[in-house]
Amino acid sequence: MWILIGLVIVVAVFYLIRWKNAGVLERNKVPLDQAYLEFQAINEHYRSNLFKIQRLCTLAMHSASSPQPIRVFQTVKQQLIIDAYPKVDEETKHDYRYYKLDQQGKLIDSIYIKYEGYWPKFIDRFMVFSNERKAYYTTWPLDGDTTRHQFVSLNADFSWPKDKIDQKIRVVKKSGNYYFFSAFRDHGKDFRWMAFYEQQQWYMLWEKMPGYTQVADEDSGYRYRSDVFHTGTPDPVIPEDVRLIHFYPEEKMEYKHVIGGGTLPFSATNWRGKGFFSTDIAGRNFSFKVDQLVVEKEKSDGFKTRLYTLTEPGGAARIYEPAFYRSEHGFALYSGNWDELYIIKLQQ
Template sequence: MWIAIGVISIIGLGIYFLFPIDKLIVERNSEPLPAKYAAFQEINEEYKSSVFEVSLVARVVVSSAASPNPIRIFQSVNDQLIIDCDAKVDEETKHDNSYYKLDTTGKVTDSIYIAYNGYWGNFVGGFIVYTNDKGAYYNTWPLNGDTTRHEVVQLNADLSWDADRVEAKIKAIKSGAKYYFFSSLSNDNVWYRQCYFYADQKWQLLWQKMPGYVNVPDEEGPFRYRKDIFRTGEVSFEIPKDVKLLHFHPEEKMKYSHIIGGGDGGFSVYNWRGKGFFETTVAGKNFEFMVSKLVVEKEKHNGYQPSLFTVEEPGAATDLYKPAFYHSSKGFSFYSPNAKKLFLIKLKN
């Protein structure tokens, strides 16, 4: 880690001496900001308003190509939402997750930390079903906050059923069980299919030995019971239709770069960086906000529609900026400025 920090420091010093600020910034804007935008604020914990309350509800450390959407929101039972956050801070926690339950007012009412211990947690209706290659258990935390562990009843664990009996049971499960999903695994080059199902007020697991490789289609997997409605880190070169860019106020014309990736390197440009002033609607009321260190580009390839980027320092690479909101019909909204943060915006009581 210290070697990496040293390399970054050397690169930073090289940029400073080879490209001093007076060469990276070539012009400054002397025009004052129009008075009507003076009260606009950035969306953060310091946002002050007599109408709106802004709070940071989730922050994560991880954000990478392996986890481009580290915060997710999905619908659950009791008309509530659940926030799912990657909890990785090191190698030991890379498969852990934190979950936050929100009621219809947007209030966090409960949370649970699921540390990976060989089992994967699957949200199905009012249950979390924990599965692995050997068995499973479940609790009813989404329904009532209860984390009591209940064992899943296993059928045909000794593989004594004949093929016809197994297929008949699967047919009955598909037609009669409230929930069911499949998974597959191999052991000593032998493939097995597991059918998890909820019937007779308990979760059960049916084992099936297969003649070869088994692929479980998405329409029969556990994730079909979970509907994500919002994910941080989603990128787009277009401004969302529920957000309006009211004004861009240039501050300094500078050199910055775009990193293309994929071995294609990048390129540098000179353009104005400044503040963007935006508007959206929260709970039927206009919500205004400001974004600093913003650059706006218009290119022929997208019909000269504005694309938004942020640039932290002169000479630095851009980050694509998407003013991403999820507006709930219950009267609150979520906002994500980047992959690592999620804010909740609602009316003051």
Template sequence: MKKTILPSLNTLITVLLVFCFSSCDGIVEHNKKPLASEYENFQEINEHYHSDNFEVKLFCETQVSSSSSPNPIRIFPSVNNQLIVSCDAEKNEATQGDMLYYKIKSNGTVEDTLHLSQNEYWPEFIDGFMVFTNNDKAFYTTWPQNGDTTRLMVNVLNADLSWSEEQVYQKIETVKKDCTYWFFENVTNNEHYYRQFFFYQDKQWQMVWQKLPEYRSLDSSETANRYRNNVFRTGEEDPYLPENVTFLHFHPEEKLKYSHNIGGGNPGFSVTNWRGKAFFKTKIGDRDFNFFVPHIAVEKEKFDGFKDRFYTVLAASYPARTFRPSFYISPNGFAFYSSNSQNMYIIRKKESAKTDH
């Protein structure tokens, strides 16, 4: 008769504990292979990033959620070879709608900041001007070009609505042909419909009221937004990499099950996949900037030609979140970076790196 060998009590306990912990944290499998040596010195993008070539600092952050404002931090070019960073400054009900503006010099340093309460007016950036409008009044400043926040009143030409319809029409058509800057704003007052026609002429901003028989929506070519070109926005939900980022390597750490929430009334679905560290690079100035991101799952499918799609998975059974490492890279040796809606980092080349070739 053969002797039956039973596992020891300690072995059974060990097996049960491993099974229990794996089941409790939702991890299906762990990867035992070490990280490839060439990626050991890669770092996460935060204020602890240490490099001989670059310095990384948190530039701005906001508490506005992506659901209420999907792109709460934005960057757009301004006059004098500068950039303007606009950031939602809301922290509580008292600051709801407030905005912070940073004027960035060509070397990546902050020249000026402006905090505005949005209780009455909404500013429009038009090259060297900020034009503030509401349903009744309007003023402008020259803060973008010289930092001056003095309120200069818009000259209203027909405040009493005494102009004929033909006079208003002729003035608008003439201005459109002769002036560089002009735009419309719609106003509704006690079921009466108006348009405010703003324009810059004779070194001042002016406005003409136009009464309308019915409400007319504005075309994008008629609004002030056409003068502002956002070149960067936080919170962009796109699982594919931007063109200025290269995917280098994925190091799997644990296999787990997570979900995708589609939204819009459509049912979600679950995926079992590896989660780990993703390694990337971009180029800032003439140097490579390397970094890694933890808790990343990479997916590929036939429907998009097996392109890499990136998701953040914080824990098993949690919904995956789209991951996109977004950079605005200046030709002057600095960059802005964000991978979520609520904060943005600035990355600058160190002076020693600028002169060391």
């Protein structure tokens, strides 16, 4: 009986060791220097007398139609709005989800908008929704109010002469008020309307066009929004404002680089281990670690430091970019991948 139990244990240990070493070509037997034992990964479990970390959002899916799935832009009152791709299934892929941070980095509001055929634009204190024929606005960026206010249509019956339309467009552009254009074709006929804000009201000025009109970037409603940070288009080269102060190799293994775009994957062999980094936040040194890290340096590009993470031997390397947005008000946003966003603040 005891002999049988012993044999089972020996076999189990054998296969456990074999499984653990599958794909690993070599292991580092030199212990980690104690100077790096206190480094922590960036997540909500980070413990420090100086910094505190909060997870702001996590995405469920990525999509080619949304190459920058988390985007951050400035709005009124020195606030930041986070635009987070909400897709969890086919029914939600066109929806919208936003979070609002005040100037101190406090999460003060959020909103989920079901897609109803309208596309949102952020224009200062307004959130403008429009499709080809209709538009409305709310003041959610300013005060959190989601009450819908309809645009007033001008020349909806196309009775205005062209010189009157052109004159109104010139006056609106010269006034410096908010405006943008939209153009579309319907049953072989081409239309354009100009949205503009005047005397506490949004208007739509309609116009028939002799042919299809392409709206220039300088006349687009999206020009009022300027992103200050985004995820989804990472660069493996380490940013200049982040320092890799030590790399501790753990296992040597083979892995793949999957570039996409019709390019075949190619293999590489390197050490995977722990990376220890530092950067500056609010004038203070902030240190952190990254597990399962691969560091590459190639002679062909001047030995630039390129960073990847690798979950298993033989797997595909994932670009790791320690990207930070630093606010002048003393906090920072951080993302190392497309699907997560954290805020880092000084302890009060």
